[in-house]
Amino acid sequence: MTTTLANISETAPRRRLQRDQVIGLLMVALGLFTAWAFGLGAAGRSQSQFTFDPVNASGTVPWHLGALTLPTRVSCLLAGALIIAGGVEILWRRPRRALLARFGGGAVLFFLAILTWASRTHGPSQVSFVNLTSVLVGGIAPAVVLTYGSLSGVLCERAGVVNIAIEGQFLAGAFLGSLIDSVTHNFFFATLGGVVVGAGLGAILAFFALRYQSDQIIAGVVLASLVISLGSYLNLQVLTPYPQYNAGSPAPNLMIPLLGKIPILGPVLFDENGFFYLVVALVLLISFGLFRTRWGLRVRAVGEHPKAAASVGIDVIRTRYVNVILGGVVAGVGGVALFAWQGQFQPGITSGYGYIALAGLIFGRWRPSGVVVAALLFGMSVYLANNLQTYQVPVSTSILLMFPYVVTIFVVSGLIGRVRAPAADGIPYKRD
Amino acid sequence: MRRLLRWWRGLYESPVLLTAFAVVLGLVVGMFVIIFTTTPVLDAWRSVLNSWGGPGHALKTTLDHVGAAYRAMFNGAIIDPSTLWHSLNTGQGWTQTLTPLSETLTYATPLTIASIGVGITFQTGLFNIGANGQAIIGGIIGVAIGSSLHLPTIILMPLTLLAGIAGGIITGAIPGLLKAFTGAHEVIVTLMFNYVANLSLIFALLSTPLQQPGQGNDISRTLRPGALLSPLFGTTSGLRVNWGLFIAAAIVVLAWWFLERSSLGFEFRVSGANPHAARVSGINPRKVTIYAFLISGGLAGLAGITQVAGTTHYIDGGFLVGSAGIGFTAITVSLLGRNRPIGIMWGALLFAALGVGGRAMQATTGIPLDLATIIQYAIVLFIATPVLVEEIFRMRARSAGGLQLASQGWNT
Numbered sequence: 001m002t003t004t005l006a007n008i009s010e011t012a013p014r015r016r017l018q019r020d021q022v023i024g025l026l027m028v029a030l031g032l033f034t035a036w037a038f039g040l041g042a043a044g045r046s047q048s049q050f051t052f053d054p055v056n057a058s059g060t061v062p063w064h065l066g067a068l069t070l071p072t073r074v075s076c077l078l079a080g081a082l083i084i085a086g087g088v089e090i091l092w093r094r095p096r097r098a099l100l101a102r103f104g105g106g107a108v109l110f111f112l113a114i115l116t117w118a119s120r121t122h123g124p125s126q127v128s129f130v131n132l133t134s135v136l137v138g139g140i141a142p143a144v145v146l147t148y149g150s151l152s153g154v155l156c157e158r159a160g161v162v163n164i165a166i167e168g169q170f171l172a173g174a175f176l177g178s179l180i181d182s183v184t185h186n187f188f189f190a191t192l193g194g195v196v197v198g199a200g201l202g203a204i205l206a207f208f209a210l211r212y213q214s215d216q217i218i219a220g221v222v223l224a225s226l227v228i229s230l231g232s233y234l235n236l237q238v239l240t241p242y243p244q245y246n247a248g249s250p251a252p253n254l255m256i257p258l259l260g261k262i263p264i265l266g267p268v269l270f271d272e273n274g275f276f277y278l279v280v281a282l283v284l285l286i287s288f289g290l291f292r293t294r295w296g297l298r299v300r301a302v303g304e305h306p307k308a309a310a311s312v313g314i315d316v317i318r319t320r321y322v323n324v325i326l327g328g329v330v331a332g333v334g335g336v337a338l339f340a341w342q343g344q345f346q347p348g349i350t351s352g353y354g355y356i357a358l359a360g361l362i363f364g365r366w367r368p369s370g371v372v373v374a375a376l377l378f379g380m381s382v383y384l385a386n387n388l389q390t391y392q393v394p395v396s397t398s399i400l401l402m403f404p405y406v407v408t409i410f411v412v413s414g415l416i417g418r419v420r421a422p423a424a425d426g427i428p429y430k431r432d
Numbered sequence: 433m434r435r436l437l438r439w440w441r442g443l444y445e446s447p448v449l450l451t452a453f454a455v456v457l458g459l460v461v462g463m464f465v466i467i468f469t470t471t472p473v474l475d476a477w478r479s480v481l482n483s484w485g486g487p488g489h490a491l492k493t494t495l496d497h498v499g500a501a502y503r504a505m506f507n508g509a510i511i512d513p514s515t516l517w518h519s520l521n522t523g524q525g526w527t528q529t530l531t532p533l534s535e536t537l538t539y540a541t542p543l544t545i546a547s548i549g550v551g552i553t554f555q556t557g558l559f560n561i562g563a564n565g566q567a568i569i570g571g572i573i574g575v576a577i578g579s580s581l582h583l584p585t586i587i588l589m590p591l592t593l594l595a596g597i598a599g600g601i602i603t604g605a606i607p608g609l610l611k612a613f614t615g616a617h618e619v620i621v622t623l624m625f626n627y628v629a630n631l632s633l634i635f636a637l638l639s640t641p642l643q644q645p646g647q648g649n650d651i652s653r654t655l656r657p658g659a660l661l662s663p664l665f666g667t668t669s670g671l672r673v674n675w676g677l678f679i680a681a682a683i684v685v686l687a688w689w690f691l692e693r694s695s696l697g698f699e700f701r702v703s704g705a706n707p708h709a710a711r712v713s714g715i716n717p718r719k720v721t722i723y724a725f726l727i728s729g730g731l732a733g734l735a736g737i738t739q740v741a742g743t744t745h746y747i748d749g750g751f752l753v754g755s756a757g758i759g760f761t762a763i764t765v766s767l768l769g770r771n772r773p774i775g776i777m778w779g780a781l782l783f784a785a786l787g788v789g790g791r792a793m794q795a796t797t798g799i800p801l802d803l804a805t806i807i808q809y810a811i812v813l814f815i816a817t818p819v820l821v822e823e824i825f826r827m828r829a830r831s832a833g834g835l836q837l838a839s840q841g842w843n844t
Contacts (some may be wrong), residue, residue, distance in 0.1 A: 022614075162620070175612075212817040217559055217619060218767065219816055225760060226809035230465070232754065234804035237469045355623045361619070398635035405624040405631075412624075415615035 019089055020099055026410075027087030027106045034110055035080025038117035042072040043094055045119040047131035048387060054137075054267040065263055067129065072120040079113040080105075104373060111380055116392035136268045140276065141341045142353070143372075143379025145170070147279050148334025150364060150371035151356025152327040156202075157366060158290060158322035160303040160424040164220030165205050166331045167354025169226030172197045175231050175336020175364055178345035181248035187274065190248075191336050198332015199325050201227065206324035213428035224354065232347040239345070251275065251340035275337035282330065287368040299323060303422035306429045316429050352405065353382075359408045374411070381407045424432060434792040443647035450818055451706015451768065453825050455782070458811030462803055463498045470799075473497050501799050508792020509536050509785035511830045527670045532788065534671040538743055540784035541676040542567070542735040546762035547780050548687045549600075549731030551771040555691060557704035562607060562622025563732040564759025565629030566600040568752050570733025571740050573599030575747055576651050577739075578659030581639070585658035589741075590762040593679075596737025597730045603629065605722070611787040612718040618725070626759070635747060661742040676742035680777075683731065687773040700724060732759060761787065761805075783808050 006293045013409060052065040083106045089095075119130040149166045156163035173194035181190040201223065208219040239246040251273035259270040290296035298319060301309040331354070338353065339345055356378050363377075364370025385403040393400065467473050476493035507513070509532055519529045546563050553560035560566075574596030581588060607621040636642045637650035644651045661674040691697040703710040703720045709716055735758060740747055753757060765783050770773030790804025814821050821827070 095646060208813065208820075213511045214820045219813065220807050221559075221561060221619075222767075222813050222816065225763075226813065229802045229805040229809060233465070233800045233806060236800040236802065271646065271741055344463065352623065352627050355620060359620050359624075362620070396635050396638070398631040398638070402628050402631045405627045409610070409616070409621055409624050409628075412620050413610040413614045 020094055023099055023103055024087045024090035024311045027090065027103060028084050029087075030106060030110055031080045031083030031085075031087060033080075034083055034113045035077050038113045039073050039077035039080055042076060042117055042120050044073055046072045048072045048075065048116040048121070050115075050119075051129050051131045052133050053131070054133050054271075069117060072116055075116050076113045079109045079116075083109050100370075100373065104377070107377060107380075111384065114384065114388070115221045118388060118393055133264050133267050135383065135387075136264070137272075139376070139380040139383040140268060140272065141379070142382040143375040144272075144276050144279050145334055145338045145341060145353055146357045146360055146375035146378050147283065147372055148275075148330055148337055149354050150360040150375060151279070151282055151368060152331035152334065153358055153361035154286060154290070154366055154368055154371060155323050155327035155330060157302045157361065158422055159299050159320045159424050160422055160427065160429070161206065161209050161320050161324050162216040162220060162308060162426040163202075163205060163225040163324065163327055163331075164217055164358065165201060165227070166334075166357055167350050167352070168224035169198050169328055169331035170335040170338055170350045170354045171224075171231045172201055172227050173332035174339040174342075174345055174349050175234065175335075176332075177339040179245050181339070182245050185249075187251050187336075187340065190339070191333055194332040194334075194336035195329050196332070198328040198330070198335070199282055200328070202328020203321075204324040205328065206321045209324070209428070210320055213362050213430070216426050216428075228347075228350070229409030235345070235347045246345050248339065248344060250343035251337075254334070264283050273337075273340055275333070275340055278333070279337070283372055290368070300422070303424055306424050310431075317431070320429070326337045336355075356404060356408050359412050362421075377411070378404055378407065447770065448460025450821055450827070451815065453821050453827075454811050454814035457501070457814045457821065457824065458807045461757050461810040462807040465803060465806055466498050466501055466799065467494055470497050470697070487532060497797075501780060501793050501797050501803070504793040504796040505754040505786070505789030505804070507789075509530055509789030517589070530671060532792070534673040535788045536781065536785045537673045537677060539788050540780045541674070541680045541742060542739040543758050543761060543765060543784050544680040544777055544780040545683050545738060546732050546735035546758050547765035547769065547776045548683055548773055549728040549735070550759075550762045551766035551769065551776050552687065552691070552700065553724050553728045553774070554701040554766055554771045555704045556720060557707060558611070558724055559619045559623055560604070560607070560725065560728045560732075561619055561763060562603070562625045562629075562759070563728070563735075563762045564752055564757045565622070565626040566729045566732035567736030567739070567759045568629040568738035569598035569603040570598075570749050571751060572633060572642065574733075574737030575655060575740055576636075576642055578655040578741065579653040579746075581656070583658065586660040588656060589661075592655070592741060593734060593737055596733045596740075598733065600729040600731065600736065601726055602729070602731015604725045604732065608722045608729075611725070612721045630753065633747070633751060637747065637749060645748070651706035652747045654746045659741055660745060661738065672743060674742040676738040679734070679738060683734075684773045684777050691773065696723065732762070735759075735762070761808065764808050767812050768815055 048070050050070070052067040052068075086102050086106050090099065095102075115130045115132075115135065121128045149170060152166055152169065153163055176193035176197045177187075177190040180193040181187060184190070205216075205219060205223055208214045208223075209216045240387055253271050253273055253318040254277070261267045262270070290299065298309065301312075302314060302316050302319045306311050309319075310316050334357075335350075338349060342349060357375075360371055360374035360378055363374040364372070381404040385401050388395075388400050389397055437806045467477075473490075473494050476490040480487055480490050482621065502513060511529065511532055515525060515529045546567055549566075550560050550563050557780070574592050577595035578588065578592030581591070583591065603625060607616075607618045607625065610621055611618045633640040634650055637652055642652045644653050661676045661679075663669060663672060663674050665671050665673075689697075691701060699710070699715045699720055700723075702713070703715055707717065710720070736752065739752070739758065744751070750756065761783055765779040766776055768779035768783065786804045786808055787801075792800045793799055793803070794801045
């Protein structure tokens, strides 16, 4: 008996860094890197310019902001110092709240420092200014897609089903959306297509996970891979011989009158395509639904303690079916949004966004609001990875393109620590 | 008579038959995919509305197309009856007759190795979805060593393989360590590493030490002759099946011994079957996680370099990308073989045949190779859902024989 106890105490986890300490240390490291690479890495005299005018303005710009010129080295050193200060503050004071907000601030400074450095004069690049408005607009586009994916995850996992097939639902939505848009030139029908195919895939996943109690991670991975193979197959078998079925275009922007004319914020928040407004509505709706309505209480009960939920008369299996199918619908629409952003379907269109959305779901702690923060972080990484090449950054394109995936790995391992998923997440429910 | 009946019932309830039925269902899924994407077949069905002879004609067109596709698969993966007949009659052309089998074995070699690696993590209750990335990095590092050093075969050959293993171990260690020390879920980390590995491949192929001199494309230098796994029947035979086959066989035996007979393997299986019991009985979950990922990554790396040294001899931008991604197929093979080495070996042979046959089908009928991948995934979806297969084929329900994975979600 004593040996058993000794063994237990031996294998019990040793004291290790707390999550806030990890975040603090990460921020200090990030700040040092910023100061070193971007501050000291720039020539002393070089300058960076930020401009703010919308690029794709439809003719009439009601406002015009002058360019902001900054000395590159000083600004980057300052940004680095601020990030370090934030990290030290976390390590020193050990604040209990708003940790991620502080880290978010650090991340914003880091992104700004990258841009400042990339656009310095007398650098290798011909582009010697950064249009901040278009950076924000560009970062929002992938963030919208990721938010759809993560919201799908929220719906499924709050009810206790792990949905790893988001990647597949994205791809199916993008494929059908592209097909329908090519034929009808109507994004309403394309979205309907995404709804249908997403619901179908959600139903298949639910069928395997709930009726047959397959392992949800395996079923999800296999289903996603199956759909991706199918997409590649259909691309060769249908879209290559009939290119008229892959002739869609990006979704048009719908400007909200008046609000769309606000400097900077206007183009970023009020001159977006319909999928942006839809996802904003969905975030609010799901947030309200999950935490303020009877439906949400039931869903969360099913995800946390299905036995208790069943004992008060909630149909666990039914709730899960409904939520997994709803999640599929949201992810399917997300796929259409992905197509609407890219404008054309290709087999590798999802490039792991479905999996990044899962990371965002965990980072956002299964809350719609948290998910948005994660999506913005990852969205900006995606934008930078795809667009820093225009500034002829002296780093290989392939290395730049790794950025979002590496950020995801860092976020999942460093920032989150051991999170608590809904207690019954991923565990099959058996009726007694 | 009664014994016969009992024998039949035993057979009918064995996992082998379950697998066979899953394969049949997978082929049915593939059939529907062909039907819905082949224009002549769709036209024939559309004309059913117009003419009386329609249904018969439509059915015949369907069977013709599906039959042609599956026949091409069989002929390309196992044996082509017509060339076999020719060889038997004339005693010539055996190379051509044996090529399909040789190709299947060639493809099965790295697939078996990678799948055993994945299977070991599955048995430990962990999900290594990143075998493909690990194999790619293994291939890169293996080629870097095997194409640059001037050493005698007896040193260069093992060194190249070890370099591949090292590459896989490094890539596999990161998710393992992160899982053990920070709790980062290995599914996401390994998935992300697949993308990182793909991009590393392009980066490595375009940079100086690895790129073929005088080339602007993403193509690596060729392995030195001493680093190659030579064909079993000699270079002149034209059959590509190589000594890597024996590496794979050795890995199967070793893995069986490791999982069934060694104490670390026992700890792995206990951790997979019941993590709580494992912890209480003094098994260190961190140690198990890290070792499982080291072994799994090492095997994936070995698979990658075996593929290069045995088959392609150099790597290019298409190395293990898309349908050629043995690391992704390895996940399905491992599930097909129920995570046990012997089962995995058979599973790898089957899926290698599907993959090779798919390529032959693409060449003969123009149906994309992805169909084979679709069939593979469909088969595994059915394998992962034994109850469904049992219901479809009216098998008697039973608890054993199916996949036993503890579904645990994120909270582990």
